Amino acid sequence: MIRLRFLSARLLACATAGALALAGCGREPNDRWQGYVEGEFVYLASSQSGTLEQLSVQRGQTVAAAAPVFALESVNETAALQQAQQQLAAARAQLTDILSGKRPPEVNVTKAQLAQASANARKAALQLTRDEAQFRAGGIPKGQLDDSRAQADSTAAQVRELTNQVAVANLPGRSQQIVAQQAQVSAAQAAVDQAQWKLDQKRGAAPSAGLVHDTLYRLGEWVQAGNPIVQMLPPQNVKVRFFVQESVVGTLSTGRAVVIRCDGCTGDVSAKITFISNQAEYTPPVIYSNETRAKLVFMVEAHPSVADAPKLRPGQPVQVRLQ
Known part of the structure; x- marks a missing residue:
């Protein structure tokens, strides 16, 4: 009986080791990580209140820098200037x-x-x-x-x-x-x-070239001072966030080149790491020991080139790997 129990234990250990080995083979390499696209939106507003008289852009439209975006009624401001x-x-x-x-x-x-x-x-x-x-x-x-x-x-x-x-x-x-x-x-x-200056504030222009993500008011509506009228996403404000293991974060540095791959993309998108977080995230529980520190992950941000940024959409899942 003792010998059978010993053999059963050995078989169970071997089976467990085999399962772990198979699971380890299914893991992603240490130089590839899952992430998502994020956009830092620019909200165009006026410091003056007024009725929206002109809206020169539409959602999904790409505009050039300094292109007119909106205009509020300005009868009072024009008279004051005169x-x-x-x-x-x-x-x-x-x-x-x-x-x-x-x-x-x-x-x-x-x-x-x-x-x-x-x-x-x-x-x-x-x-x-x-x-x-x-x-x-x-x-x-x-x-x-x-x-x-x-x-x-x-x-x-x-x-x-x-x-x-x-x-x-x-x-x-x-x-x-x-x-x-x-x-x-x-x-x-x-x-x-x-x-x-007050008259100029009644008109908004695109601070840089970019995508009109959304328009928040319709013609004829009253716009309070400071309320965003148009939401824009310049290509330089598109970035990718991904998370790397504690064992890898020390090997990364800002300026390092990475490659972004997404579903439906015609090809890989090149980017450069611009930020590496100093704080660990998603660590249940946070116990700094040799056994648990492998669970720590750090957020990393990478920016694609201005030419490649329009290929990515905020919220889109991506895969990132080192170049």
Whole structure:
């Protein structure tokens, strides 16, 4: 009985070893792993609210960089921009007026008054000369000479006054007035830039070439500020995630080339490893021992080339192997 039990145990051990060997033969090689395709979507939105007035793309469409995608109604923003532009023009015109002094017609009026005063001053000076000669000859009284002298002084003073007015009329405004008006021009320019920015926000364009994955609003619907309108997937945002054993992760490095194979693909897709996780995943239970650490797996990400990325679809299962 003891010998039979011993033989039965040996047969059971051999059978178990054979089954394990067969199971081991069915496992995938250490350089091939299962994974899936993932996309990092770009959500296009506006910082301003409004009614969706134009939707230039459809789901599944491939668009070029800077292609128009959507437009919201912008009546208020357009009017605000026009108002700001008019205020800027007024501020600039006022600054030019301050820098140039009085207008030429105003200066010409002052010059004409100066010419008239100069003529009067010459006439009064001649009359004063004649009266002085007459007074020395005893022909006129002292009072008449004093009147002539006062008239000559008055006309000469008027000439000096108008001469100074002409000079002042050609001068620009005071420095503080100029500085204040320059600040007004800068403020008006800032208002124009702000109004232009708000108007530009009512229109969306593709930040890069890519696939329109989905449109989230229909024409005529009200779109709150910040809500995505179009969901895009640029080819550079397509990546593959796969999981490798703890015994293999140490041999991988970023930049290492891998080959991606998927059902229905016309051929293999080349990619490069761009990320290797520092944390183990799917480890029930996490017990770091020689017996259980082989269960640890690490997530690895690889990006295909921009040309090959459209061959892959998010959620698609793939097989990855080292190149």
